[in-house]
Amino acid sequence: MIPYGRQNISEADIDAVAAVLRSDFLTQGPAVPRFEEIVAARVGARHALAMNSATSALHVACLALGLGPGDLLWTSPITFVASSNSALYCGADVDFVDIEPDTCNMSVAALEEKLRAARASGRLPKVVMPVHFAGEPCDMAAIARLADEYGFRVIEDASHAIGSVCRGSPVGACAHSDITVFSFHPVKIVTTAEGGLATTNDPVLAQRMGLLRSHGVTRDPALMDGPSDGAWYYQQVALGFNYRMTDMAAALGASQMERLDAFVERRHERAARYDRLLAPLPVLLPVRDAANRSALHLYAVRLKDAPAPKRRAVFDHMRQAGIGVNVHYIPVHLQPHYRALGFRPGQFPVAEAYYRQAITLPLFPDLSDDDQDAVVAALAEALA
Ligand SMILES: *Cc1c(COP(=O)(O)O)cnc(C)c1O
Numbered sequence: 001m002i003p004y005g006r007q008n009i010s011e012a013d014i015d016a017v018a019a020v021l022r023s024d025f026l027t028q029g030p031a032v033p034r035f036e037e038i039v040a041a042r043v044g045a046r047h048a049l050a051m052n053s054a055t056s057a058l059h060v061a062c063l064a065l066g067l068g069p070g071d072l073l074w075t076s077p078i079t080f081v082a083s084s085n086s087a088l089y090c091g092a093d094v095d096f097v098d099i100e101p102d103t104c105n106m107s108v109a110a111l112e113e114k115l116r117a118a119r120a121s122g123r124l125p126k127v128v129m130p131v132h133f134a135g136e137p138c139d140m141a142a143i144a145r146l147a148d149e150y151g152f153r154v155i156e157d158a159s160h161a162i163g164s165v166c167r168g169s170p171v172g173a174c175a176h177s178d179i180t181v182f183s184f185h186p187v188k189i190v191t192t193a194e195g196g197l198a199t200t201n202d203p204v205l206a207q208r209m210g211l212l213r214s215h216g217v218t219r220d221p222a223l224m225d226g227p228s229d230g231a232w233y234y235q236q237v238a239l240g241f242n243y244r245m246t247d248m249a250a251a252l253g254a255s256q257m258e259r260l261d262a263f264v265e266r267r268h269e270r271a272a273r274y275d276r277l278l279a280p281l282p283v284l285l286p287v288r289d290a291a292n293r294s295a296l297h298l299y300a301v302r303l304k305d306a307p308a309p310k311r312r313a314v315f316d317h318m319r320q321a322g323i324g325v326n327v328h329y330i331p332v333h334l335q336p337h338y339r340a341l342g343f344r345p346g347q348f349p350v351a352e353a354y355y356r357q358a359i360t361l362p363l364f365p366d367l368s369d370d371d372q373d374a375v376v377a378a379l380a381e382a383l384a
Pocket residue numbers: 052053054055056079080082083131157159160182183184185194195196
């Protein structure tokens with residue numbers, strides 16, 4: 001089976017992890033701050049906090065912004081469930097903003113319209129979480145203008161987007177947001193096996209996220225309530241979690257970061273080849289804005305004018321042909337857990353229409369010409 005995504009592991013990656021295993025620290029050692037410095041420098045952020053997953057990082061990002069019961073977070077329905085779940089973990093409520101039909105990113109026009117209605121009804125979101133779908137950056141400048149006007153905070157779910165550039169600004173620089181979160185799951189651009197990381201330019205948010213990822217415990221006298229009892233002393237000053245990244249994971253991430261440009265370059269080269277090979281087929285190809293650079297996490301096509309049963313038949317045919325196609329994503333509001341919260345079909349029609357026709361084709365740096373030709377042949381056959 002040709003998978004839809006696959007990590008690229010080099011001998012240098014293996015050596016980096018083995019070196020940690022031979023060292024004094026498997027966790028809370030020097031590899032984590034080193035990895036954080038590498039990512040912060042790469043994306044141009046002042047602070048970076050590595051965690052054991054993007055899900056954890058999204059959770060503490062929401063908490064750091066004070067999201068809690070009675071508050072509201074809005075995100076895109078075309079995302080992995082972790083985006084909106086992060087608000088539910090905080091006891092907050094979730095709502096969604098429909099997508100742009102071309103990029104599948106949150107529609108700024110729909111956001112503005114929903115904000116106007118929310119102001120009129122007196123329930124504005126505290127946090128808006130745009131998701132850079134497939135690595136294509138959202139229009140962050142426009143979202144930031146709305147954030148100023150309507151007084152919400154912004155967390156970028158950049159799980160697909162390490163290496164992406166939004167109008168000249170690296171995703172993660174937080175040029176138009178409070179916090180950006182990356183995922184390092186093996187199907188993403190760069191991997192630490194499991195892992196995630198939050199960037200911010202705000203020292204207060206960085207400090208809060210740092211506390212929350214490690215039990216809410218501090219050894220910093222400046223953060224303590226009263227004097228220290230001695231050199232052994234620590235205080236728990238908030239209810240945090242154990243969301244720490246291990247040193248093995250961080251060493252793998254640091255080693256992988258050296259190939260970030262090569263990974264993104266190779267993904268572009270493979271995507272351009274797909275664009276050429278798929279041009280004659282009745283599929284809508286992914287849209288890339290020339291003013292941005294996408295890290296190209298996913299290559300998701302849409303079957304033109306095809307009803308949902310057709311997509312299912314194409315999907316099954318391709319799986320039988322050994323092609324690990326996937327669908328990104330089932331609209332989150334249609335998941336049973338969200339339906340139980342009151343969401344229903346028809347609420348986000350652009351997302352739902354996209355879902356009925358979407359198929360993600362394999363895309364990863366080691367995808368060969370032969371693999372790609374097999375994917376295209378299977379798709380052509382399935383569509384015939
Ligand atoms: C992968 C992903 C996540 C979760 O990432 P983990 O590191 O697996 O927790 C969150 N949001 C989106 C959009 C993702 O693709």
